[in-house]
Amino acid sequence: MASIEANLQTAIEALIASGSDTPALDAAVLLCHALDKPRSYLLTWPERELETAQQVHFDELLAKRIEGQPVAYIVGEREFWSLPLEVAPTTLIPRADTERLVELALEKISTVEGDILDLGTGTGAIALAIASEFPERNVIGIDLQPQAQQLATRNGQKLNLANASFLQGSWFEPLDDRAEFACIVSNPPYIDKMDPHLAQGDVRFEPLTALVAEEKGLADLGYIATNARHYLKSGGWLLMEHGYDQGADVRQILIDAGYQQVTTEQDYGHNDRVTLGCWLNA
Template sequence: MSAEHSVENTLKQAVLRLQESGSDSPSLDAAVLLCHALDKPRSFLLTWPEKILEDKQLNDFEQILQRRLNGEPVAYIIGEREFWSLPLHVSPSTLIPRPDTERLVEIALDKALQTSGDILDLGTGTGAIAIALASELPQHKVWGVDLKPEAQQLASANAQRLGFINTEFRAGSWFEPLDAGTQFALIVSNPPYIEKTDPHLSQGDVRFEPLSALVAEDNGLADIKHIAKHAPAYLLAGGWLMFEHGYDQGAAVRNILSSLGYHQVETFKDYGDNDRVTIGCWQPEK
């Protein structure tokens, strides 16, 4: 093997190819994929740049690099994505957890710390939101519901692998799998909220993600309306409902919650200064 196949040169060539393919993070993609192929930590790439790779290592790397060059998300290729500093297993049956969703977790934590009731995450996917909350709130039980049994199983496996026993995951449509009379201090959701004609659906990583977890009818608001309408039956008095939603949906979601009788309705911005999370408090009339 020549120096051409050293860690350093292999990485450089991969970065160039990823740049040409249009990756918006070619250096990071190349490093993560090479570490995965070598089964080594990132520090290995810095410590051993001159190390010559074996044929099998090169072949393994080329196979997964080709998948990324074809546009497949890195998270699906390596089967993992970090969220809230937690390594979560992911699969093509679920959305890939994104940094903006950590804003929902932050706001939920602020409200949850003032309560003692259970928490519900609707459309839990990988379990990212539920597990992040469970990690910070060991005194609370956190429930997660997802329509897809494979997502529910993945979320359960993530929680079990990470050792969070204060979680429970069920499969079914929104509130359907919950026992009658179950009530929560906090209901959170990152539901489908993209309009089906949105051009972003044909771009980037989103092309590989399940449409059922992305797209909603009624200009992307159908699922938010459904959850907001039925949530009062599952909220304790003074409980909070909160949604992640699209950058241009803040006013619409505030209107939905206000029209249904929620109080203290407010929209919070994400790290990019876009409307991202809207909340409302349920106070039943006496």
């Protein structure tokens, strides 16, 4: 059997040829998963040879990545906000840019008392990140897909975040009409169905229902902005993630709906990513 070092080198070369943007990282993550060892093990024991079963397992994982399957789906896990989360092809893969939404939400949550709502929760990444930072607050996540609701619930249980709970249904549908929140956050579908990026990279393997929205990607953003007004406390905040070129449109949606202090914030790549507004009851 080949050594750890030799396997990494072979895998990196194959992943470069397949078009991976992060071949070294991909190879290391897959090998760690096959060996059930931390990253430090690869650096400490580069000369160690893989056992037959380990080699077969690694080769299978590598073949999936060369086909283009996302690493997170292959290993079944992705870290978000330093929380290890189970992922599955029924949900979007949590991305680093969405941590910017969490950062902004935490700032606003600290200024208003009350519960927090996460719409289209998927893996539960946003809800669980917030729940981990505000253990005294109740955080509710809602997703249309039963598999996503069950996955988010498992993630919350594994992380022992008892203040996070997850409901199944369409947007606000599962809520009591009298429910009221200090902050509503969402990373909804916002990609235009004609966007060429849908045929590229990891997105090819992610569920279209979590990616694509009508009205050039703005339909769900508009629906959330309109209906969130009925569930926000006076002085509460709505924060929504969106596409890099949708900032002006989403600001206008919030302004037209009557929100105050409407602004768009950029992600770590300096792209418009999160638009937020404060709801003040008349």
